[in-house]
Amino acid sequence: MKMDLITSLYVFMLAAIVGLEVIRRVSPLLHTPLMSLTNALDAIAVVGAILLAGEHKTTLSTVLGTIAIVAATSNVVGGFFITDRMLKMFKASRSPKP
Amino acid sequence: MKMDLITSLYVFMLAAIVGLEVIRRVSPLLHTPLMSLTNALDAIAVVGAILLAGEHKTTLSTVLGTIAIVAATSNVVGGFFITDRMLKMFKASRSPKP
Amino acid sequence: MTPFPIDSIIELTYLIATALFVMSLKWMSSPTTARHGVWAGELGMLLAIVGTLLNRSIVDYKWVAIALVLGTIIGVPLGKVQMTAVPQRTALSHAFGACCVTLVGTAEFYLRAPAVPKFMMSVLSMEVILGSLTFTGSLMAAGKLQEILPQRPILFKGQNIVNLGMLLVAIGVAVFLVLHPDHTYLFPALLAIPLLFGVMMIIPIGGADMPTVISLLNAYAGLSASAMGFVLDSKLLIVAGALDGASGLILSVNMSKAMNRSFSNVLFGGFGQEQTVAKGGKETRPVRSASPEEAAEILAVASKVVIVPGYGMAVAQAQHKVRELYDNLTKRGIDVKFAIHPVAGRMPGHMNVLLAEADIPYDKLLDMDEINGEFPQTDVALIIGANDVTNPAARTDTTSPIFGMPILDVDKAHTVMVIKRSMAAGFAGIDNPLYYLDKTLMLFGDAKGFVGSIVRELSGSGNHG
Amino acid sequence: MTPFPIDSIIELTYLIATALFVMSLKWMSSPTTARHGVWAGELGMLLAIVGTLLNRSIVDYKWVAIALVLGTIIGVPLGKVQMTAVPQRTALSHAFGACCVTLVGTAEFYLRAPAVPKFMMSVLSMEVILGSLTFTGSLMAAGKLQEILPQRPILFKGQNIVNLGMLLVAIGVAVFLVLHPDHTYLFPALLAIPLLFGVMMIIPIGGADMPTVISLLNAYAGLSASAMGFVLDSKLLIVAGALDGASGLILSVNMSKAMNRSFSNVLFGGFGQEQTVAKGGKETRPVRSASPEEAAEILAVASKVVIVPGYGMAVAQAQHKVRELYDNLTKRGIDVKFAIHPVAGRMPGHMNVLLAEADIPYDKLLDMDEINGEFPQTDVALIIGANDVTNPAARTDTTSPIFGMPILDVDKAHTVMVIKRSMAAGFAGIDNPLYYLDKTLMLFGDAKGFVGSIVRELSGSGNHG
Numbered sequence A, B: 001m002k003m004d005l006i007t008s009l010y011v012f013m014l015a016a017i018v019g020l021e022v023i024r025r026v027s028p029l030l031h032t033p034l035m036s037l038t039n040a041l042d043a044i045a046v047v048g049a050i051l052l053a054g055e056h057k058t059t060l061s062t063v064l065g066t067i068a069i070v071a072a073t074s075n076v077v078g079g080f081f082i083t084d085r086m087l088k089m090f091k092a093s094r095s096p097k098p
Numbered sequence C, D: 001m002t003p004f005p006i007d008s009i010i011e012l013t014y015l016i017a018t019a020l021f022v023m024s025l026k027w028m029s030s031p032t033t034a035r036h037g038v039w040a041g042e043l044g045m046l047l048a049i050v051g052t053l054l055n056r057s058i059v060d061y062k063w064v065a066i067a068l069v070l071g072t073i074i075g076v077p078l079g080k081v082q083m084t085a086v087p088q089r090t091a092l093s094h095a096f097g098a099c100c101v102t103l104v105g106t107a108e109f110y111l112r113a114p115a116v117p118k119f120m121m122s123v124l125s126m127e128v129i130l131g132s133l134t135f136t137g138s139l140m141a142a143g144k145l146q147e148i149l150p151q152r153p154i155l156f157k158g159q160n161i162v163n164l165g166m167l168l169v170a171i172g173v174a175v176f177l178v179l180h181p182d183h184t185y186l187f188p189a190l191l192a193i194p195l196l197f198g199v200m201m202i203i204p205i206g207g208a209d210m211p212t213v214i215s216l217l218n219a220y221a222g223l224s225a226s227a228m229g230f231v232l233d234s235k236l237l238i239v240a241g242a243l244d245g246a247s248g249l250i251l252s253v254n255m256s257k258a259m260n261r262s263f264s265n266v267l268f269g270g271f272g273q274e275q276t277v278a279k280g281g282k283e284t285r286p287v288r289s290a291s292p293e294e295a296a297e298i299l300a301v302a303s304k305v306v307i308v309p310g311y312g313m314a315v316a317q318a319q320h321k322v323r324e325l326y327d328n329l330t331k332r333g334i335d336v337k338f339a340i341h342p343v344a345g346r347m348p349g350h351m352n353v354l355l356a357e358a359d360i361p362y363d364k365l366l367d368m369d370e371i372n373g374e375f376p377q378t379d380v381a382l383i384i385g386a387n388d389v390t391n392p393a394a395r396t397d398t399t400s401p402i403f404g405m406p407i408l409d410v411d412k413a414h415t416v417m418v419i420k421r422s423m424a425a426g427f428a429g430i431d432n433p434l435y436y437l438d439k440t441l442m443l444f445g446d447a448k449g450f451v452g453s454i455v456r457e458l459s460g461s462g463n464h465g
């Protein structure tokens, strides 16, 4: 447990740094799609929900897990879908002038 | 072991990304000090050597550990020392003009 | 030589998914690669889900399958909403995400209780507290943006003390549970109090401040997901949560910077209310106004035009008319650019998305910093439904509530034309000195309608000439 | 309430050290914060070492203490070397680092052997193979840079095949050991072969290519340290190694880009040799040369001077004289800047360090990309011991070995003055068309001496005027 905590802290710390470094450089043009994308990625929580519902340990856990899957999945689908829709709209000029 | 491998891989991957992102933005002015600094940081291997020499499991391990400590420590001391010496030399104009 | 065990395969899919998620965000750095970003994200998600389904500890797929299908059915319409509805959609999906995290956290607690190790209990509490307050908070935000709930902030005395108090109680309970996990009956409080807090937190915040709030909630959602990752010891989840949190943090910081306001001001300021109270004695100075004909003539003879879109363009759904105007002017060889203020509209990047939707090439959409240098050489600055982001008071008038907010220097252009329906104030609820300059022409009317008639005029005169 | 156990304190120190290491590199991004970077690094290192010493599994501090003292004694002089000796110092410290890693790896193997788990054995082999080849490789590099060893590349037929062969054998042995760790007698081969390979690898590489090689070795050293981190399951070590590896990689890529050469060309090209063979029939075209007096007069009437330092300035230790020249000219109100090519000199950032050592403000040291636009407005481009980095052939002459290498556009300046001892070629061993232009004046002599006499002239005339 303790070891888990520590390694998890390493991962969290490094991931946070990566996030700050990378996202600081996202073009302001794309801040709206960025929101919906990170949103979809965040819905990876669905994996936890799947295990919970699938392991079927108690009725409570199964029920909560199932609802959780529904919530997360709708984020995954909706999030990626709308992000791609927005990004499709961004086009450069046929002959980009400076 | 397997789990260790995986978490270690996460840490390595994230650290590599952080390294590439951060170091790509080091001013070319400072590439020489950068070399000696990373060098000193790398000498953190000394912690491994200390344990090895300190645990005193076998004569071999102690001997090798001791030599390893010497090598690494000289890097730590020398590396930080020369880096700081170099950086001390970098001064901006009293009244920096554009 | 044992074959590669299934568990390591699963772990590997998670590792790859993590890498793909990071790449996904790296590719968002430019519009040319952004779509790869989405694909990378989708691929990573797919890998992770498939990997999870392979997990041998799953005994019953029935509910999982049903839930996945249901989620997809709900997700599709959420992916199809109007561009103008994106803010509330985002808020809603934060609510969903937080909901998922909270439910899993709750289940995990009752599976482990009463023998929950200290560390486990502390991250668990963090997970459910953040999760549940994000859940109700986001729902409230969505409601305000959808205008189901009253837009204006509701303030009562001692509000902040009450809210703070609730939060402290919740944390207190959490600490107690960490020390005495056997008192399981206390756990529901870790859900109830934050749920209430989420509501109370949003009540005093004006509808127009919701975007900033949403980004903050975004950060919370990310953090709670990370906490869940700690609980389940899932590195993938920790990373995804951290990335989400970072993006939420950066966006909210950007916004408050661009509005020159502190978080606390956004959260406790009840800013939106000022919209109603007009600053000081209402201005009565004369302004010059003009008709579509005159506007068209002025534009026709210009050689460099900068269009400044704002919230009004979004409300009026005028972006397609604006596109027609852009086409007409560029056909005449006029150099047309768009000046995008970081907080123009009601969410980060709002204007960019709308104009992109109207097929305006994104290399014509310039950042405040890029365009501000060009205004002195600009013949006409055409402001369409923007107000605060062009308010020179932010530069000069130290008493102005938006003093210090970086603005677009439209007043440096030779001629300024402002399309809005009235002299009414914008989001900040303050008067705009720009409108009283001699170089300024007010074009009163609905953005869509007015731009439309300008275009008609231009194409008309185009035929004569 | 058990007290916080010692192990977690140790782990915590490692975590904080990791964070400090990352911060340390972030602060290197600008000279104004760079020194904080060093302090952060030092603090992190201190924390980690103290934390380790607290470890209860340490039974005997005697040898540890002795070793730490010894290491410090060796380290101090290594920190005091001349700036010109920095390249070989860097190489040497790579050797030390690699040595440490290899020894620890060896010890770990014999402690665990014969029952070494597959994964453990694979990272272990990676650690020792990379470690030992970096060790000898770096020693060779240091030797060549210190000119103990012959500078020029030693080439023999089938060299690359032999080297490649050795590497493959080593890897083969490693794989075998992974599968049958009980064959411990094979382990020494994992040291011996790479040690030999390290030597063979450097032999065919010219002395002047060492910097690129050093950066590559830097990357290897980092990787082996990371591998060691895998073996000891030390996240701190993994991170430090990854950071070191990343920096080595980036620097070597930068250098080969700036030299417009591929890694393989650097590693197998035996480039340095060409230094001896003069390209085609030696040029006999006339050149205009000038005396310090004339040079001084030309400089005195200029209003914008760009100084281009190169390897020659480093060899001649002329930086302090150059500083006097800079002072004298700026006192006359002449705008003096320095144009720094990424690979001027013999290591990345070489010129910057030397000029900084001579107290020239770093905001006067401009990158190639920053300065190239200014040459057309430059009255005098004064080249001091630089050659290849100013060679216009790189732009025009497709047959030139450095064709495509980005260069400083000195030939765009009104007047070009070149201080060097002869018409001899530079590192790339090729003739420089620049010297035959009408606008070019050759100032033959040792950089230090010549600059010195120019300064004397200037201050002299300064007194007259």
Ligand SMILES: NC(=O)c1ccc[n+]([C@@H]2O[C@H](COP(=O)([O-])OP(=O)(O)OC[C@H]3O[C@@H](n4cnc5c(N)ncnc54)[C@H](OP(=O)(O)O)[C@@H]3O)[C@@H](O)[C@H]2O)c1
Pocket (backbone or CB within 6 Å): C208, C209, C210, C211, C212, C255, C259, C309, C310, C311, C312, C313, C315, C316, C342, C343, C344, C345, C346, C347, C348, C349, C350, C384, C385, C386, C387, C388, C389, C390, C419, C420, C421, C422, C423, C424, C425, C426, C427, C428, C445, C446, C447, C448
């Ligand atoms: N972007 C973000 O993320 C964000 C987040 C939170 C807050 N904000 C705030 O929102 C504001 C954005 O500034 P802004 O200049 O874009 O908008 P604004 O300052 O709110 O002004 C919008 C103007 O558009 C006009 N308008 C409204 N409907 C219209 C219609 N149908 N046709 C024509 N004009 C119409 C209104 O004047 P009339 O009523 O006279 O027509 C109003 O003055 C800033 O104060 C910013 O701080 C932005």
Ligand SMILES: NC(=O)c1ccc[n+]([C@@H]2O[C@H](COP(=O)([O-])OP(=O)(O)OC[C@H]3O[C@@H](n4cnc5c(N)ncnc54)[C@H](OP(=O)(O)O)[C@@H]3O)[C@@H](O)[C@H]2O)c1
Pocket (backbone or CB within 6 Å): D208, D209, D210, D211, D212, D255, D259, D309, D310, D311, D312, D313, D315, D316, D342, D343, D344, D345, D346, D347, D348, D349, D350, D384, D385, D386, D387, D388, D389, D390, D419, D420, D421, D422, D423, D424, D425, D426, D427, D428, D445, D446, D447, D448
């Ligand atoms: N910076 C790096 O990281 C790096 C790494 C590897 C390779 N390189 C290579 O090194 C070269 C660097 O270019 P560079 O222009 O700086 O140097 P260079 O092209 O090697 O030319 C140096 C010149 O300085 C002159 N010189 C030597 N000693 C002198 C003295 N005491 N006084 C005056 N002049 C003296 C030499 O001419 P005389 O003999 O006539 O005096 C020589 O032509 C590039 O080809 C680059 O690819 C650089």
